[in-house]
Amino acid sequence: MNSHKSDFTIGTLSKYSSVNIETIRYYEKVEIMPSPPRSEGGYRLYNEIHLRRLSFVRRSRELGFSLEEIRGLLTLVDDKSYTWAQVESLTREHLETTRKKIIDLQKLEVVLDDMASKCDGGHVPDCPVIDTLFGETLFVRSLGAFS
Amino acid sequence: MNSHKSDFTIGTLSKYSSVNIETIRYYEKVEIMPSPPRSEGGYRLYNEIHLRRLSFVRRSRELGFSLEEIRGLLTLVDDKSYTWAQVESLTREHLETTRKKIIDLQKLEVVLDDMASKCDGGHVPDCPVIDTLFGETLFVRSLGAFS
DNA sequence: TCTTGAGTCTGTAGTTCCTACAGGGTTTAC
DNA sequence: GTAAACCCTGTAGGAACTACAGACTCAAGA
Numbered sequence: 001m002n003s004h005k006s007d008f009t010i011g012t013l014s015k016y017s018s019v020n021i022e023t024i025r026y027y028e029k030v031e032i033m034p035s036p037p038r039s040e041g042g043y044r045l046y047n048e049i050h051l052r053r054l055s056f057v058r059r060s061r062e063l064g065f066s067l068e069e070i071r072g073l074l075t076l077v078d079d080k081s082y083t084w085a086q087v088e089s090l091t092r093e094h095l096e097t098t099r100k101k102i103i104d105l106q107k108l109e110v111v112l113d114d115m116a117s118k119c120d121g122g123h124v125p126d127c128p129v130i131d132t133l134f135g136e137t138l139f140v141r142s143l144g145a146f147s
Numbered sequence: 148m149n150s151h152k153s154d155f156t157i158g159t160l161s162k163y164s165s166v167n168i169e170t171i172r173y174y175e176k177v178e179i180m181p182s183p184p185r186s187e188g189g190y191r192l193y194n195e196i197h198l199r200r201l202s203f204v205r206r207s208r209e210l211g212f213s214l215e216e217i218r219g220l221l222t223l224v225d226d227k228s229y230t231w232a233q234v235e236s237l238t239r240e241h242l243e244t245t246r247k248k249i250i251d252l253q254k255l256e257v258v259l260d261d262m263a264s265k266c267d268g269g270h271v272p273d274c275p276v277i278d279t280l281f282g283e284t285l286f287v288r289s290l291g292a293f294s
Numbered sequence: 295t296c297t298t299g300a301g302t303c304t305g306t307a308g309t310t311c312c313t314a315c316a317g318g319g320t321t322t323a324c
Numbered sequence: 325g326t327a328a329a330c331c332c333t334g335t336a337g338g339a340a341c342t343a344c345a346g347a348c349t350c351a352a353g354a
Contacts, residue, residue: 009321011330021331022313030311041320043331059251064211067311095260102252104206109245158301168302169342177340188349190302214340296354303348309341319332324325 007045017054024054032057032067032074063101069094154192164201171201179204179214179221210248 014021027033028044033054036044053074060070073094161168174180175191180201183191200221207217 009331026312062211063248063251064209095256098252098256101210102249102256105210105245105249105252109242109249113242156302173341190349321330
């Protein structure tokens with residue numbers, strides 16, 4: 001029960017994970033994060049394992065995974081009761097989703113990069129791309145890449 | 148006002164875009180999608196431009212962009228009043244975000260791919276990875292890649 | 295033409311995933 | 325030992341959907 005020198009409170013965890021305090025408590029409530037031990041006064045005490053797990057959750061959220069999907073990924077870590085078949089299908093499913101997302105993002109990257117470079121160093125009046133781009137070109141090109 | 152042969156109702160748009168009907172109407176309300184023309188009886192009538200725009204929105208949402216960010220991207224398409232400096236900074240900002248997301252997803256892909264292949268063809272008892280993986284290995288490795 | 299059933303309309307209420315207080319207790323640094 | 329900074333448990337709000345309810349529209353067949 002006495003704290004290790006590596007334990008830290010929720011504010012510190014929040015700072016290093018870039019997840020705000022209320023969200024951390026919310027994740028505890030919905031069981032994405034475990035209930036950590038408490039100090040005598042009732043403060044939550046975290047360690048680096050918590051920090052890594054929370055960082056993983058944050059990044060996964062930014063990448064568009066739902067809490068439910070993240071829960072699934074984390075269950076692969078937490079739960080030893082899965083059968084191999086379940087593990088494989090879950091893993092391959094996430095792998096599939098991940099690959100599709102990469103492809104979509106790369107398409108978007110190409111469009112944005114091209115757009116930024118086309119006007120490189122130009123001023124507004126010198127940049128003829130601006131008209132066509134805003135008229136229809138970007139729309140057709142970028143959305144075309146996504147269809 | 149009379150409909151083109153290429154016009155279609157919200158159900159069709161929903162089907163082809165994989166965005167459900169209520170969400171489409173919600174996007175109209177919050178001005179992510181324009182108010183389309185209506186049939187005499189009041190049905191919304193869409194065309195392929197709407198379909199492309201909506202598909203772009205859906206994919207961007209799946210990639211973790213907020214409606215506000217998507218609104219920004221779409222404004223590059225819709226609005227001709229931006230200055231070049233604004234366009235460049237907006238575009239580069241999104242490009243930056245996009246590249247970071249790609250990197251994170253590729254890290255996750257490596258972990259998942261490795262995990263799936265390690266047990267390839269194995270049954271539960273034959274697969275020693277299952278214990279270590281579920282004990283700590285996946286956690287440390289995957290979350291380590293994300294930290 | 296009339297009917298029937300699938301599709302659509304508006305509006306409101308619920309869900310998920312946070313986010314922001316309020317009112318109070320705890321820690322730490324001087 | 326006391327102020328400032330921190331944390332606690334609620335509860336209420338916002339963003340982005342999602343799911344009805346009750347009414348209207350439309351296309352196709354008897």
